Amino acid sequence: MDLTWSPAEQEFRADVAGWLQANVPSEPLPSGDTAAGFALHLEWERKLFDARWAVVSWPEEYGGRSASLWEWLIFEEEYYRAGAPQRVTQNGIFLLAPTIFEFGTPEQQDRYLPTMASGEESWCQGWSEPDAGSDLAGIRSTATRDDAAGGWRLNGQKTWTTRGAFCTHLFGLFRTDPSAERHRGLTYFLVPLDTVGVTVRGFGRLDGDEGFAEVFFEDALVTDDLVLGGIDQGWSVAMATTGSERGLTLRSPGRFMATAERLVALYRERGPDAVDGSLRGRVAQAYIDSEAYRLQTLQTVTRVTGGDPPGVESSLTKVFWSELDVSLHEIALDLLGFEAELESPWMKGFEFALSGPIYAGTNEIQRNVIAERVLGLPRK
């Protein structure tokens, strides 16, 4: 066990921190889940990309630095410590990109990765449907072969699509074989949202931002080059993305460490005399949990770096970080007392944190996965 960073890693950290200090906007940007805020966040993404900080773990040819997983962790720690803007490109760079790297053709990689990294094109995830939420395999949207037109006709509806109203592209699952069993017969498509027959309607989330969208498909034509990973292979291709969404890439420890540090600062600012004594233990516990999350990630990265791919354990991680995030914000609101109801980053953050146990597979689904695939309890 060696819990120190190498000189090269420390240098990397200093580079990241130095650039962020010089470039992070001094005033927080408006929410990236509004139309105006999204545009400002894309400008920030462009700035990150131009300095090659947008996708540090990607190869140089696509705008990255071929950073190791360790360096990626360092980048994330510094990013959140600096209070830098939310990543509105995350569904592309963290969820879709790993899938394109794994299943995409060289043409698809060259076509989509650079524009995704720069924010020139932005991606939303088209999985959930009105009748397919936790039961994702219940997807009903279809893709039907149209040989005359040389492609596939999409029909159906996606919903709760995060930032769908602001994005240019959607990656989603559509049923190509209606006779196949639930998990089979699905295909993963890359869909430009300006395709004829696609209609996007934004709608509000719990926090009031228009961060959700419904996406309607009426005979929308997508060509064969927009299939990712093969016809009827969509489920296994998509599962490669869920690992990323639940585990390592989407929620790096830096984010919770930064929130825990802010919680500690809030406690100190209010002063022990002004807050209920029982809150001390809760603040300490949340800090311990953020440390536990950081250390568990170091353990995982050690394993992954040693050649052991991340697997079903991502469900353990997802339950833990999502509940930790809720807890960190609940404690902060309790520290704020009667001022908790006032508009503040803590209340806004609390409202957002509440989505964590729901998205990327509800925590109830994750607990089923843990029970069945980690513990070995019977499915039925």
Next chain:
Amino acid sequence: MEFGFTEDQLAFRDAVRDLLAKECPPSVVRAAWTNADGRSGGATSGGGAWHALGAMGVLGALVPESAGGLGLSELDVVLLAEETGRAALPEPFVEHVFVGAPLAVDDHPGVVTGDVTVTAGDPLIPWAVSADVVVRLDPDPVIALGTDAKFDAVSSVDGARRLARLVDATESRPLTREELSGAFWRGNLGYAAQLLGLSRQMLDLTVGYTVDRKQFGAAIGSFQAIKHQLANVRVGIEFAAPLVYRAAHSLAADAPDAAVHVSMAKAQTADVAKLAARAALQCHGAIGYSYEYDLHLWMKRAWALAGAWGDAAWHRERVARAILDVK
């Protein structure tokens, strides 16, 4: 950066796991509840598992090589403590290996083999009457000869952990501040590791039972009400273990924050062990509530260790002082 154990450390753990599987099955734990000294060897002090561990060198693992020990660090032995927790080993393992042996070896070289047993308490001392040397951390930290000491015996919820207060001893010397502090944090690390092992075992027992047990024509482990309780325990273990291993690393490296890291580990493992005990009992139902069934032997060890040498709230307050109070 590398957060993991070496091949040697894992091999040592596997060897101890195999030894305990042979020398300390549940029947030995159960027998310790009713035998003379509460230990693994029946009526004779220092029984089967104890001497087997001694023969392997484990009991003197933290004793310097110059004094006949293995000269290992906390990081090398943390996984061994976890295994003794998994087996609910009825011996003063943490008290001897982590606390007492390094303090007593100069006067009692037999601690290395286990011919001399050391125990330690704060202030309640487990297995005190059968021990040869006793370390008391509180009040008045002393190291005393156990064989000529007077004890007040008290009963633990864990029938194997024969508790006593040290009343008087003719041969004793005070512990230095440094000895006391080192002993206290090393002991807490050992308990945290045992709590982790106890939690893993209670979870494994319960998974096994709920796969076999059928009600309403199905294995009860197929019901979500069972699955989600056990998933929560598994999550708790996943995010307790790295705190324990990091604390071992910090103690071994003499890191300035080592004590706070131990407190984090002890707070987390005390909570997860209690969660595991509760979920295990509930998912077992009435069979788990039966005295003849083994589960309670693990539960009661967990309850005892969760409160020993500072409970979760006490250790959280240590963390709170370190991070919240302006220095």
